Amino acid sequence: MESIWSKTWSRKKGPALNGEIQADVAVIGGGMAGILTAWYLKQSGVQVVVLEADRIGGGQTKNTTAKITAQHGLFCSRLIETKGEEVARNYVQANQTAVEAYKRMIREEDIDCDFRESDAYVYSQDEDKIRKEVEAAKILGIHASIENHLEIPVSYAGAVRFPGQAEFHPLKFIGALALQLTIYEDTMVTEIQDHLVKTTCGSVKADKIVIATHFPFINFPGMYFTRMHQERSYVLALSGAGKLNGMYIGNEQGMFSFRQYDQYILLGGRAHRTGENRTGGQYEALKKSAKKMFPESKVSAYWSNQDCVTIDHLPFIGRYAAKHPNWFVATGFQKWGMSLSMVSARLLNDLICGIKNEYAEIFSPSRFSIKEIPGIMKEGGKAVKGLTKRFFQVPDETIASIEPGHGAVADTPQGKVGVYKTETGQIYQVDPICPHLGCELSWNPEENSWDCPCHGSRFDYKGNLLNGPAQRGIR
Ligand SMILES: Cc1cc2nc3c(=O)[nH]c(=O)nc-3n(C[C@H](O)[C@H](O)[C@H](O)COP(=O)(O)OP(=O)(O)OC[C@H]3O[C@@H](n4cnc5c(N)ncnc54)[C@H](O)[C@@H]3O)c2cc1C
Incomplete structure (x- = not known):
């Protein structure tokens, strides 16, 4: 399970931090967000270091489909409805400016990252939704149009087209930026105390700290x-599936994402909340759909990825908390x-350098109003459900009844144990409690991992950490 990006590009890891250093800014996390932020700060003359727990790009960034677009689903109409026209306009403009910034940066820095301009489409079975979205996009100043003839083998009533978007190879891109930056890899941050960033192999005293983990x-x-x-979803790289010019995403549940990379069509789908894949079968289902849509195709790579979903569907970019300006x-x-x-990257660079940024308010992490509270309660409620399961839910299976190649939480006299039985009958036992906030993990048969339904941390069957927010493995 390796993404097409990891398969087609690699880079020798940089050094780990060693001892105590000082910097104007410490950026924690070397994914797309961290590397771009560090790059902008460097351009502003700030002395910046990046601290990365493993390797840059090795988190979610290596598993993206890497469409660079301001078209985030049918978001224009939705945002106007939920947040009003001004927020919606700022959101789309911030993202469209970002697309242009990529184009300019790649051109000016002469970055070789398989970049190409491409139109983005959201397709839907609902013609009214498409019409409404195009009208909303126009109100927000986007040059959107309705398309009724698409090159993808799915059924649809129509699609919204955003011209002049783009796609690239994300690892080649951040690899090129990394050449200009001071980066410490294999350097996991364990604690932040005011201006002091403590890691597994040294510490950084920094005026400002960016958490891009x-x-x-x-x-x-x-x-x-x-x-x-x-939320987690799944991707296949299909060879022999033909060529696509545009980038596509379906609006309704069960629809797919498509883009071209090199000789492959990248097909994505089967999204679900992390920790809720108890029966598995996601790859098989996606492969079945691929066979139907592209009968001649072969799966050259397959992988999955996850991303954070906020309760108001806007990201959090800005000051971490009032207590730590x-x-x-x-x-x-x-x-x-x-x-x-x-x-x-552009917003944080401005905030750190004391430059006014017109988008600061809409992305501010402290934007929440009373209206969002039901969402917070719901999110908190899911987490609490996960927490209480630890004490009250008795799983159906016991160690003895677990089939080879399967895992389950079993009751033992000492307490709950996460058990995985390999195909050859070897047993791996872990403490099935997430070290982040104590939720009970659930077995993900698709990827042989223990996943947290509360906040999405993941661990392999031996207990090693795969994805945060947890910062260590399980016993
Ligand atoms: C299936 C799928 C397809 C997607 N396709 C697209 C797409 O086409 N277009 C698009 O715009 N977005 C897409 N996304 C979203 C996109 O991939 C992510 O939003 C993006 O990669 C997140 O980047 P990041 O830098 O925030 O996180 P990451 O890439 O995960 O980087 C965070 C880094 O922080 C490090 N870290 C964590 N904890 C510590 C610590 N304590 N100390 C030091 N380092 C630490 C990690 O090792 C990691 O390298 C997709 C998402 C999914 C799920």
Whole structure:
């Protein structure tokens, strides 16, 4: 399960931090958001270091489909309805400016990253929705149009087209930016105390600190875990499937995402909340759909990814919490982290350098109003459900009844144990409690992992950490 990006590009890891250093800004996390933020700060003359727990791009960024677009589903009409015209206009303009910033940066820095301009489409079975979205996009100043003839083999009533969007190879791109930056890899941040960033192999004293770890790992203050959950979806790289000019995403549940990369069509779909894949079968279902749509195709790579979804569907970019005015955050990208990483980088650069930024308010993490409280309660409620399961839910299966190649939470006299039985009958036992906030993990048969239904942390069957916000493995 390796993405087409990891399969087609690699880079030697940089050094780990060693000892104590000082910097104007420490950026924690070397994904798209962290690397772009560090790059902009460097351009502004700021002395910046990036601290990355593993390797840059090795988090969600290596598993994206890497469409660079301001078209985030049928969001124009939705945002006008939920947040009003001004917020919606700012959102779309921030993202469209980000698309243009990519184009300019790649051209001026001469970055070789398989970049190409491409139109973006959202297709739907509902003609009214399409018409409404095009009208809304026009109100917001976007040059959108209705399309009734698409090159993809799906049924649809129509699509909304945004011209002049783009796509690229995300790892080649951040690899090129990294050449200009001071980056410490294999350097996991364990604690932040005011201006001091402590890591597994040294520390950084920094005036300002940016937390770009995908899901923030500092729980208090901020409490981002009450306002976000993670959603997972699956991607196939298909060879022999033909060529596409545009990039596509379906609006309704069960629809697909498409784009071209090299000789492959990247087909995405089967989204669900992380931790809710108890029966598995997502790859099989996606492969079945691929066979129907592209009978001649072969699966050359397959992988999955997850992203943070906020309760008001806008990201959190700005000051981390009132208590720490020198800490900043970029998270909650709702599967649109390419353009939103660029928005984050430009906005955080401005905030840190004391430059006024017109988008600061709409992305501010402290924007929540009383209206959003029911959403917070719902999100918190899911988390609490996960927490209480630890004490009250008795799983059906016991260790003895687990089939080879399967996992389950079993009751033992000592307490609950997460058990995985390999195909050859070897047993791996873990403590099935997430070290982030104590939710009970659920077995993901698709990827042989223990996933947290509360906030999306993931662990392999041996207990090693795969994805945060947890910062360590399980016993
Ligand atoms: C299936 C799928 C397809 C997608 N396709 C698209 C698309 O086409 N276009 C688009 O715009 N978006 C897309 N996205 C979303 C996009 O991939 C993400 O939003 C984006 O990659 C997130 O980047 P990031 O920098 O925030 O996180 P990451 O890439 O995860 O980077 C965070 C980094 O922080 C590091 N880290 C974590 N904790 C610590 C610590 N304590 N100390 C040091 N380092 C730490 C991690 O190792 C990691 O490298 C997609 C998402 C999914 C699920």
